[in-house]
Amino acid sequence: MIHLLDQTPEQLQAWLAGHGVPGYRVRQVWQWIYARGADNFDQMTDLPGELRQRLAAELAIWETRVAAHHKADDGAEKLLLELADGERIECVLLRDDRGHCTICVSTQVGCAMGCAFCASGMDGLVRNLSTGEILEQMLRLRQCLAEGERISHIVVMGMGEPLANLDGLLPALAVASSRDGLGIGARRITISTVGLPAGIHRLAGLNLQYHLAVSLHAADDALRDRL
Ligand code: SF4
Known part of the structure; x- marks a missing residue:
């Protein structure tokens, strides 16, 4: 198929x-x-x-199965999706008191970055997600919306380092931001990265309007100040 x-x-x-x-x-x-x-x-x-x-x-149309669906008291909903090969990823819908519905999607199974505080990278990178698997998270989360709600923002901040899978991510965001696709304006899309230079250069060269959030971590105040 x-x-x-x-x-x-x-x-x-x-x-x-x-x-x-x-x-x-x-x-x-x-x-x-x-x-x-x-x-x-x-x-x-x-x-x-x-x-x-x-x-x-x-x-x-669907290649994932919803393995679990958690609803929190604050309106957040988390989906655990099982992929066709049995791997699992998470994606999240967040609601705020201004009526915004932000979805957070994953780009990889596992992660090679190994940030000390993060469970996603503990076993390293398994594989990149395909464009379809990234889009499917968006569509699955859209199905969680109530009547009258719509996706207002997308943050690419789930499992994986987005800039390490731009080949899968960029076509998905092109559909998400196109009028014929999900119609989410590019300025309402944020890609969160630990700061891979090659990926940042590639994005800069494409002159897209997505926001880039660079997340820098350090274990102590002195290093945090330097960063
Ligand atoms: S880049 Fe993100 S997903 Fe990967 S280990 Fe760091 S915090 Fe976790």
Whole structure:
């Protein structure tokens, strides 16, 4: 099965063309997934039934399973997602008293950075997440929203070092920030990093409008002052 969320519109168009389906169907599928929050192909009622069956047979919208869903008293919700290979990641929805709904997503299974205070890096890096796996966290968290709520901000601050997986992350953020995708303005997206120079240079060269939060840690005040 092909993970639909890993496909760019161009790739999806090529797939449809290969099955003799006109290109305008891409926009319909895209809108069902990102704008209308379709959970399955049967809900895409303006697509011919035969196409829906073919899509369902060859493309998967979801590749994760919600292994646990915790709701805190302050409105925060945490999802533990099991990936297709059995690995597990977390993503979080945070609500504040201004009505903001911020989602926090992971970019890797494990982490190579080994920050002393962080459990995510204890066993090192297992693998990068795909673009589809990053987008799927966003869609899963959107399903947690109540009527009238919408995602206001995205922080890339979950498991993993985002700048070590820009190949997976940047296409996901492009969809998240596009009007045809999740429609979250780029200035409402923050990438948190320990400060990988190569990744910072690459991001700077792309001239994107995402915020970058560099997190510097030290074990004592003297070093913290120097940082
Ligand atoms: S970079 Fe982030 S996820 Fe990785 S070990 Fe440090 S705090 Fe944990």
